[in-house]
Amino acid sequence: MGLVVGKSSGTTTAGLDEADATRYRLTEFPTEQAAAFAEQYAQLCMTFSPDTSSTRRTDLARYASAGVDPECGWSGEGTSKAVSVTWDGTAEKLPEYGDHGRYLGVQVRTDDGTLTTLTVPVYVQNLTTGEGMRIAGDVGQMPLPARADVPEVDQSDEVVDDALSTQLQQKVLPGYFAAWGASDATAMSRFITPDATLTATTGLSGRLTNPDIGSVVALVPSGVQDTDPYAYGVGQAVQVRVAVDWSDAKGVAVRRAYRMTMVNTAQGWFIKDIRGGVLDEQGGRADSDDTDSAAATGSPSPSVSASPSTSAQSSKGTPQPGKS
DSSP: OOBOOOOOOOGGGSOOOTTHHHHTOSSOOOHHHHHHHHHHHHHHHTOBOGGGHHHHHHHHHTTBOTTSOTTTTBOSOSOBOEEEEEEEEEEEEOGGGGGGEEEEEEEEEETTSOEEEEEEEEEESOTTTOOSEEEOSOOEEEOOOOOOOBOOOOOTTOOBOHHHHHHIIIIIHHHHHHHHHHTOHHHHTTTBOTTOOHHHHHOOTTSSEEEEEEEEEEEOOGGGTTSSSOOOOTTOEEEEEEEEEEEOTTSOEEEEEEEEEEEEETTEEEEEEEEEOOOOSSOBOSSOGGGGGSOOOSSOOOOOOSSTTTSOOBTTBOOOBTOO
């Protein structure tokens, strides 16, 4: 593909004033802002084409110190486009700059599906404002992080009420999810408790439609497990796991999983809370050991714009290259 990474850049060629490292020791390193800055640079680095080489070189220079490879490892041959860029959460102190520098790990997925991890050295002049950021060295390509087996979830003490599960699946949840998916407040009011949470009353604003209720698992609370048949008093809350098949904006079927809190009332069962995600009780891993050594080709992570002015933002705002 014509990309070379890993050449070390000496601190004497970076053109950065080391006196700043002692002058601005005011706060901790602004990791999120620096990570956004590294993401922007990695986006430019992993997007290249002979047709845009001059513009790319100019854009890279806006981020980098003087001794950094102006091509970010590209040989001038081949093409590539970064379609998503995400900080992987790692940050290693850059010893030469003390509190003002970090090596940040960034994962980049390109248009051919390849997932690459780059290590990007970032210098920050002003720790208080996050201003004065520069890429302080050449990037290095690293292996993808190791993956672990997920522990099995112990559900041996769970008791499932099959009758209640069927009742909710057929009589309560279809109407609620239709209203929730559309954010129809009037329709939702027929299914929710007066103290229902914000997530239970907000909905998806039509992003998903045509819900079809799949599996429903209603868990019997410990205080009810000794009754036969299960007797739920008024006000008794029950935890429910639900799988729902939706249609997305393009009409494609997607399955989503939810955890719900439902409350028994004199009028029947009502929804108090809904949360996304249900644990896999089996645990382990879905891939094989061989997968770790190959490039990942799953769904891309959220995209970051190649434009420095519109890339990922932190709570302190979007960092801009070269401000000091």
